[in-house]
Each structure stands twice: as structure tokens, then as C-alpha cells.
Amino acid sequence: MLHRFIDIFAKRRKGFIPLLLAFLLALSSMCSASAQEVLLYNEKDVFPVTGGATYEGITLFTSLGWQKIHLLKVDLTSENIELDVINGTQGLSQRQSLSKIVTENGAIAGINGDFFIMATPSSPIGIQVSQGKLVSSPGNRSDMAAFGLTFDKIPQILRLQFYGQVVAPNGNTSEIAGINKIGAGYEKIYVYTPDFGKTTPTIPTSIPSLTFAVCRDDQIISIQEGKTIDIPEDGYILAARGAGGEFLKNNFTSGDPVTLNLNINPDISNLKMALGGGAVLVENGQIPASFSHDIPGTNPRTAIGFTQDKKTMILAVVDGRQNESRGMTQREMAELMRNHGASFALNLDGGGSSTMVTRPFYEKEPKVINSVSGGVQRLISNAIGIFAKAPKGNVHGLKIVANSFNIPKSGHRSFEVQAYDQNYNLIDINQEDVKWSVSDNIGAFDKNMLIAQNSGYGKVTATYNDIQATCDIYVLQEAAALSISPDKVHIAPGENKDLEVFVTDVKGFKAPLETVDIQWQVVGDIGSITGNRLTASNQTAAGAVIASFGDLKTSAILQVGLNDKALDDSHFYNIRAEIARSLNYPVLPSLIVDKSNKPVTGNGLTFGVFGNLHYSVPYNSIYEKTLNLAAANMNKYKPKMNVIAGSVFAGAKVDDLALQNTLKNYKAAGNGYGVLWEDDATFIFLDASKGSIRLTNYNQWIRLQQDLEKAPVNRTMFLVLDRAPENFTDPLEKELLNKILAKYAKDKKLDIWMLHGGADRFNAKVENGVHSISIPGVNAKEPAACVFNIQGGN
Structure with a gap:
């Protein structure tokens, strides 16, 4: 087609809108990878970005590890939604981070766009059309396609070809190699507009100078030579050397008219936006047998697609190259897009470029919502931005916000609401007009401040x-x-x-304290505290601040000054010890006492617990004494069995008769998955001998969740592991185990105990309602054994 170049000076429309509300969902299946990959656990975080756009964050834990997926689903029929290809304010040649591009353009969300030249100045490989204006020409690569959106918001996958000519007044012509592209030799003519930036690319000293034709209003203003030149704000530059440069010098003089014939096939005159990409991942619901542009390996990925009815657009980013998310192959990315409803999908730039930005409605600026590879946003050439057009309306909904929804008993919690309209625009309201109430006799409100009076779960209502x-x-x-x-x-x-300052209760649940609940004491000439803010003194000093809540106290050790030195833990230990001597007060964090421990009565189920156990070697005297004392106590209550929370090495004969009887019937962790349903308790034995539960045998995760699900309400459950979750090679797997156990402890009122060996010293703790017991073994510094007595399953 003939595309008049004057369209490149059209202006871009801008807008913004806030977003809202996150929640977790348990999904049944969402694993898009190969048949060998088995889904073990998933959760979904969903919130509306604006009317017509929704964010979905999906966390998958599979037999191959972790996967983090980010989706933006856009209703193309929504009058509130507008999309465009966007660049930084310095032009597409000056790469910027996605967050800066989105913010500068007033978008509410966005993803990274086309592949680009990894240099500065830069240019995208493929086409860019923004607001109906041709910003950058197609790359004429048959292996790379493009995405387009018409002015009626009809999405398309495009395979484009570009051909352009400069026409001189005498009728002579010369080929245009590209518009706003980094030139390859510059033997043909390149066109540079203000969308590229302030100047043309500076060519290397090894390349002869270029000929520049400065144009304004389709007229030659001047012809110059050099390495670079400023691009006029109301014009464009024709640049070339060799045959292209000779054409400009021999066929034009100042004042001559210039004609640009720009032909793009198929016709793009109905496109509001277009963006170059890589391979077509999905076409008419089918994934190709091979990809025209294949990026091998398991990597972070970005893709764009749309449904068969062309009413919903799907923008996807998958994190990769990190423990939290392994990334995807290109075929897995195609399967992901199809599984989420895309009948057509295009691969975009990935790897370190894969980034998604959106703005939670309670924050003022958009933020990066995914975990970028390498931890730092890559500077990119262009992006797809989502804009909201609707003005603010009337209050349609409320969201309650607070520092935490866990509240200390006898403590306070301040609440506020954020009001929004039907498109999730934030609306300012008078907080004093909000009425507050709480259920279940949990406490009472004084305006927006809740005074917690009784323990338990409840609901706060804002009206x-x-x-x-x-x-x-x-x-x-x-x-x-x-x-x-x-x-x-x-x-x-x-x-x-x-x-x-945090409070931890007897069940291991934690909550931050409001400043009204904290009494502060400052020790030493270190400064002062107002609210929760410490202001250091103007001189070098050491000391502490002591926080009190009820009868409890805790402290933080401070060093003011000495900022030219790196201070290790021993420095702060010495300060703590000196303060403890001067105050006759330990100045140590308070410890949690697990009040579930009660004297053994002899009734119910009794069993002993050992750490790792060796039969074949002589025991040191301390451990042998520990074993014999444990055996005597256990045999007194006639234990039905004994548990080894660690490794078992059998061999030599055990001479002590009591110990023989004690060890005759034992169950051990580290030998695969096992479950034992007793009248008073259930025992689940897990094997993490290869570093974690998944790495040893991922099927254990499936069976564990099944057994927890079928456990009766109020059941006592013991999980026996051969290592502490803190020693898993994957810390995320530890966090998941703790999360799942805490969920079942709450939802089904299960009394859950984790028993694990491998410890140096005995330790017992409780966190979020789940007990954890560390049992030292034969080689430990302080060997120990335990006796458990279960009364009626409690």
C-alpha cells in the first residue's frame, strides 16, 4: 500500500486507572508442561486491574520444581480499555525499563514487547505502529510475525513485508532499507523520525561518514555529511552512504520536494497498533509441529494472544532462571497460552526482558509484579501498554486495609477503607463517615480502632x-x-x-503491635523514639531500646556511629552483655513455651522418639546413658512403637535388654512414604533423604495432601521426617510444607506435630499452630530422646 509518511507525527493518547484486591484460590489443575510433569500444588492470585482487565498470578509446584505465571486478561469489548505500543519519552532508540515506560505513558499495566538490538541506540526488530502511526518498519524476516490491533480493537496475527522508495523530483528512486532501524552498512537509505530519538545513530569510526538529507514538510532543508545528526522535531532524516548516499547528493538540493512511498503488505491502514514478535505459538487453536523462530531452552518467556472470538486478549509472562520459577520451553509457552484460552498467540522477547508491570489499587505507581531474571529490569525498546479511559464515577465498592489482620489479644488495630468506582478508580471519601463493627464478641471498635478482647476468628465489617x-x-x-x-x-x-514490634502467641501466631500498645525504654545515649521511629543521637554511642507489652519485654541493640566499620554479630553481643550487666536484665528476646507438654499419665498411646540411631558402633557414655534412661521410661509405659526421626544403621548386637526391647518395634523416616493410622493418632513418615520431599519422590506430596484431607477433624497428626524442613535444599518447599500444615491445622483443627532428626540439640517450637520438634542423634553435641503420650487423639 501507499502509506503517507505524514502519519508518523500523530500524538499518543494517555490515561491511567488503579487496580484492586488479591485473593488465593486452590485450583484443581493448571500444569501446562509436558506429560512427564506432574502438578503437586498450585495457588492463584487474582485482582481486577481496571474495568475490563484482570491480573492472574499462578504459582505451580510440580515434579520438576516451581513455576510462576503472570497473566493479564483484557476484555477488548470494554469501552474503558485502550491498548497501544509505547516507548520511553526519549524515543525507541533509548531503551528504558518497562516500569519507567509504563509510568511515563500513564498506562496502568504493560508487558515487554518486541525483540530489539541489544545496544544503545537501539531499535526493535519488527514493526511498531502506535495510535495508527508507523513508528518502525517491519524487519522483513519470514521467521518472525507480528501482532496487530485495529481501531475497532480486532486482534490479528500478521506476517508483514515492507518495501519503500525515496522518489526524487526527476523521478529517480532509491530503496528505503528501514524506518527507525539501526542500519546494516547504510548502503541503502534509512529514515529517522523524532520517534527514534533526538539524533540518528552514531556510526563507528571504521565506517565512512553518512550523507544526511534533513527534511521538513516533505521538503529537503539541507544535505550534510557526518557520523550523526540531530533529528528535527517536525521533520525527519534520510541517511545513507555508498549508492544510497550518492543518490541523495546527486538527485536533491535544498528546497526540493521529497516523496516517500512506503508499502507494507498486507495493508495496515486499519491498525491502531502493531508490534513485532517472534514465532507464532498458536494459530487457529493449533500449535505448530515446529516453530519458525525457535528460542531453545527453559527460559523466562513473554507472549501475547487472543481467543477464537477475538474478544479477549491474553498477555503472559513466565518467570525463569531462578529457584522460584524454572521457566518454560517455547512449546510449553505455546501450551500455556492455549490452555488459557488463546486460539492465536505470538512469542515476544523473553529471557531477561520478560517483565510485567501493573499497579495495585492501593499504590500510587505501577510496579513490577513478576520476578525478573537477574533481579534487575532489562532496558527494552518498546512495550504493550494498557490504558483506562473511563473517568472517576461514584463509589461502587470498598476494600478494608490494615497493617495486619492478626491482632494481639488486649491489643489494638487501626482499620481504613479504600473506596473505588465500578472501574476500580480510587475515590476519596471521609473516613469518619465509615461505620465499623466486629463479629463473635471478638472486641469493640472506637471509631476505626478495634480493641481486641477475646481470642478467636471473626469478621470486621465496614459500612x-x-x-x-x-x-x-x-x-x-x-x-x-x-x-x-x-x-x-x-x-x-x-x-x-x-x-x-511483634507479638507471638502460645500457638505460634504472630501479629505486629500498634504504637499505642508499646511502652518504650531507651538505654544509653543513643537517641529517642517517637511512635515506632528511632532518631539517633548526634554522637557515637551504644545502647538498646526495650519494648514492653503487658508483662512481656524484648529489645533491639543499637550502635550509633562507627559507620566506617563493618560490625559483626559479636559486636552487638558484647553491647547486649554490657547492658545486661548494668540493668541486671537479660535484654534477650523472650522465648515461647509450648504449653502442650503435660505429665505422662500412662493412658492412651505412648511412643518414644529418637534421632538418628546406630546399632553397629559403640555409643559414647552420654548417649548410652540417654538411650538407657529413655528406654526405661518408654518401657514403663509399654510403648506400642518407637519412632526414629533420622537415619537407622543396624549391625552389632545391642547388649542392654531394656534397650533391645525398646528398639525391637520401631518406625523410621527416610525409607519412602508411609502412613500409620492408630486409634489416638496418625503417623505420616516422609523421606527427604535426597534433599527434599520432591527430590526424593514427588509422589509423597500427593499422598501427604490426600492423607491430610481425609484425616478426621481434631485428629492428632505426627509427620516424621529424616531432616528438618529448614535443611531442605529448596527453601520454597519448606515454606510450602509449613503453609499446608498450618492450613489444615486451622481448617480441620488438626493437632499437627513435625518430628525430625539431624539436630545438634533438642528444640521444640510452635508456629502458626504447628508444633516442630528437633531430635538430636548419636553424633549430636547434646543427644536426647523423647516420650510422647497421646490422650484420646489430643
Whole structure:
């Protein structure tokens, strides 16, 4: 087609909209990888970005590891939604981070776009059309396709070819190699517009100077030679050397008219936006047997697609090259897009470029929502931006916000609401007009401040006019310990540092304290505290701040000054010891006492627990004494069995008769998955001998969740592991195990105990309602054994 170049000076429309509300869902299946990959667990985080656009964050835990998927689903029929290809304000040649591109253009969300030249100045490989204006020509590569969106918001997958000519007044012509592209030798003519940036690319000294024709209003202003030249804000530059440069010098003089014939096939005159990409991943619901442009390996990925009816657009980013997400192959990415409804999909630039930005409605600026490879956003050439057009309306909904929805018993919690209209635009309201209430006699409100009176779960309700919102809260049990974060502070004189104080209850649940609940004491000439903010003194000093809540105390150690030195833990230990001597107070974090421990009565189910156990070697005297004492106690209560939470090495005969009887009937972890249903308790034996549960045998995760699901309400459950979850090679797997156990402890009121060997010393703790017991073994510094007695399953 003949595309008049004057269209390149059209202006881009801008807009913004906030987003809203996240929640977790348990999904039944969403694993898009190969047949060998088995889904073990998943969760989904969903919130509306604006009217017509929704974010979905999907976390998959599979037999191959972790996968993190980010989706933006856009309703193309929504009058509120507008999309465009966007660049940084310095032009497409000056690469910018996606977050800066989105913010500068007033978009509410976006993903990275086309492949590009990894240099500065840069240019995209393929086409760019923004607001109906041709910004960059197609790359004329048969292996790479493009995405287009018409002015009626009809999406398309395109395979484009470009041909252009410069026509001189005498009728002579010369080929245009590209528009706003980094030239390959510059033997043909390149066109540079203000969309490229302020100047043309500076060519290397090894290449002869270029001929530049400066154009304004389709007229030659001047012809010059050099390595680079400024691009006029209301014009464009024709640049070439060799045959192209000779054409410009021999066929034009200042004042001559210039004609640009720009032909793109198929016709793009109906496109509002277009973006180059790589291979077509899905076409008419089919994934090709091979990809025209194949990027091998398991990598971060970005893709764009749309449904068969062309009413929904799907923008996807998959994290990769990190423990949190392994990434995908290109075929897996195609399967992902098809599984999420894309009948057509195009691969975009991936790897370190894969980035998604969106704005939670409670934040003022868009933010990166995925985990970029390498931890730093790559600077990119262009992006796809999502804009919201609708103006603010009336209040349509409310979201309750608070520092935490866990609240200490006898403590306070301040609540607010954020109001939004039907398109999730934030609406300012008078917070004093909101009425607050709480269920289940949990506490009472004084305006927006809840005073927690009784332990348990409840609901807070906010009412504004006739609109209501609710949120779940939990008032902790009896407070057991306080902690300060950070508990060691190295601060320059006169600087400020915010401290946060937490309460942990007897069940291991944690909640931050409001400033109204904290009593502060400053020890030493280190400064002062207002609210939770520490202001350091103007001189070098060491000391502590002590926080009190009820009868509990905790402290943070401070060093003011000495900022030219790197201070290790021993420095702060010495400060703590000196303060403890001067105050006759330990200045140590308070410890949680697990009050589930009670004297053994002899009734119910009794069993012993050992750490790793060796038969074949002589025991040291301390451990042998420990074993014999444990055996005597266990045999007194006639244990039905004994548990080895660690490794078992059998061999030599055990001479002690009591110990023989004790060890005759044992169950051990580390030998595959096993389950034992007793009248008073259920025992689940797990094997993490290869570093984690998944790495040893991923099927254990499936069976564990099945057994927890079928456990009766109020059941006592023991999970026996051959290593502590803290020692898993995958820390995310540890976090998942803790999360799942805490969920079942809450939802089914299960009394869950984790028993694991491999410890140096005996340790017992409780966290989020789940007990954890570390049992030392034969080689430990302080060997020990345990006796458990279960009364009626509790």
C-alpha cells in the first residue's frame, strides 16, 4: 500500500486507572508442561486491574520444581480499555525499563514487547505502529510475525513485508532499507523520525561518514555529511552512504520536494497498533509441529494472544532462571497460552526482558509484579501498554486495609477503607463517615480502632452509606513472646530508623503491635523514639531500646556511629552483655513455651522418639546413658512403637535388654512414604533423604495432601521426617510444607506435630499452630530422646 509518511507525527493518547484486591484460590489443575510433569500444588492470585482487565498470578509446584505465571486478561469489548505500543519519552532508540515506560505513558499495566538490538541506540526488530502511526518498519524476516490491533480493537496475527522508495523530483528512486532501524552498512537509505530519538545513530569510526538529507514538510532543508545528526522535531532524516548516499547528493538540493512511498503488505491502514514478535505459538487453536523462530531452552518467556472470538486478549509472562520459577520451553509457552484460552498467540522477547508491570489499587505507581531474571529490569525498546479511559464515577465498592489482620489479644488495630468506582478508580471519601463493627464478641471498635478482647476468628465489617465490605481477622491466644525487627541496628548519627514490634502467641501466631500498645525504654545515649521511629543521637554511642507489652519485654541493640566499620554479630553481643550487666536484665528476646507438654499419665498411646540411631558402633557414655534412661521410661509405659526421626544403621548386637526391647518395634523416616493410622493418632513418615520431599519422590506430596484431607477433624497428626524442613535444599518447599500444615491445622483443627532428626540439640517450637520438634542423634553435641503420650487423639 501507499502509506503517507505524514502519519508518523500523530500524538499518543494517555490515561491511567488503579487496580484492586488479591485473593488465593486452590485450583484443581493448571500444569501446562509436558506429560512427564506432574502438578503437586498450585495457588492463584487474582485482582481486577481496571474495568475490563484482570491480573492472574499462578504459582505451580510440580515434579520438576516451581513455576510462576503472570497473566493479564483484557476484555477488548470494554469501552474503558485502550491498548497501544509505547516507548520511553526519549524515543525507541533509548531503551528504558518497562516500569519507567509504563509510568511515563500513564498506562496502568504493560508487558515487554518486541525483540530489539541489544545496544544503545537501539531499535526493535519488527514493526511498531502506535495510535495508527508507523513508528518502525517491519524487519522483513519470514521467521518472525507480528501482532496487530485495529481501531475497532480486532486482534490479528500478521506476517508483514515492507518495501519503500525515496522518489526524487526527476523521478529517480532509491530503496528505503528501514524506518527507525539501526542500519546494516547504510548502503541503502534509512529514515529517522523524532520517534527514534533526538539524533540518528552514531556510526563507528571504521565506517565512512553518512550523507544526511534533513527534511521538513516533505521538503529537503539541507544535505550534510557526518557520523550523526540531530533529528528535527517536525521533520525527519534520510541517511545513507555508498549508492544510497550518492543518490541523495546527486538527485536533491535544498528546497526540493521529497516523496516517500512506503508499502507494507498486507495493508495496515486499519491498525491502531502493531508490534513485532517472534514465532507464532498458536494459530487457529493449533500449535505448530515446529516453530519458525525457535528460542531453545527453559527460559523466562513473554507472549501475547487472543481467543477464537477475538474478544479477549491474553498477555503472559513466565518467570525463569531462578529457584522460584524454572521457566518454560517455547512449546510449553505455546501450551500455556492455549490452555488459557488463546486460539492465536505470538512469542515476544523473553529471557531477561520478560517483565510485567501493573499497579495495585492501593499504590500510587505501577510496579513490577513478576520476578525478573537477574533481579534487575532489562532496558527494552518498546512495550504493550494498557490504558483506562473511563473517568472517576461514584463509589461502587470498598476494600478494608490494615497493617495486619492478626491482632494481639488486649491489643489494638487501626482499620481504613479504600473506596473505588465500578472501574476500580480510587475515590476519596471521609473516613469518619465509615461505620465499623466486629463479629463473635471478638472486641469493640472506637471509631476505626478495634480493641481486641477475646481470642478467636471473626469478621470486621465496614459500612459506607449502603455499601459494605468485610474481612477476616484473628485475635491471638495468650501472648508468649515479643520481638523487634530489626533487632540489631547500626545507624549514623542523626538518622532515623523505623522499628516494628511483634507479638507471638502460645500457638505460634504472630501479629505486629500498634504504637499505642508499646511502652518504650531507651538505654544509653543513643537517641529517642517517637511512635515506632528511632532518631539517633548526634554522637557515637551504644545502647538498646526495650519494648514492653503487658508483662512481656524484648529489645533491639543499637550502635550509633562507627559507620566506617563493618560490625559483626559479636559486636552487638558484647553491647547486649554490657547492658545486661548494668540493668541486671537479660535484654534477650523472650522465648515461647509450648504449653502442650503435660505429665505422662500412662493412658492412651505412648511412643518414644529418637534421632538418628546406630546399632553397629559403640555409643559414647552420654548417649548410652540417654538411650538407657529413655528406654526405661518408654518401657514403663509399654510403648506400642518407637519412632526414629533420622537415619537407622543396624549391625552389632545391642547388649542392654531394656534397650533391645525398646528398639525391637520401631518406625523410621527416610525409607519412602508411609502412613500409620492408630486409634489416638496418625503417623505420616516422609523421606527427604535426597534433599527434599520432591527430590526424593514427588509422589509423597500427593499422598501427604490426600492423607491430610481425609484425616478426621481434631485428629492428632505426627509427620516424621529424616531432616528438618529448614535443611531442605529448596527453601520454597519448606515454606510450602509449613503453609499446608498450618492450613489444615486451622481448617480441620488438626493437632499437627513435625518430628525430625539431624539436630545438634533438642528444640521444640510452635508456629502458626504447628508444633516442630528437633531430635538430636548419636553424633549430636547434646543427644536426647523423647516420650510422647497421646490422650484420646489430643
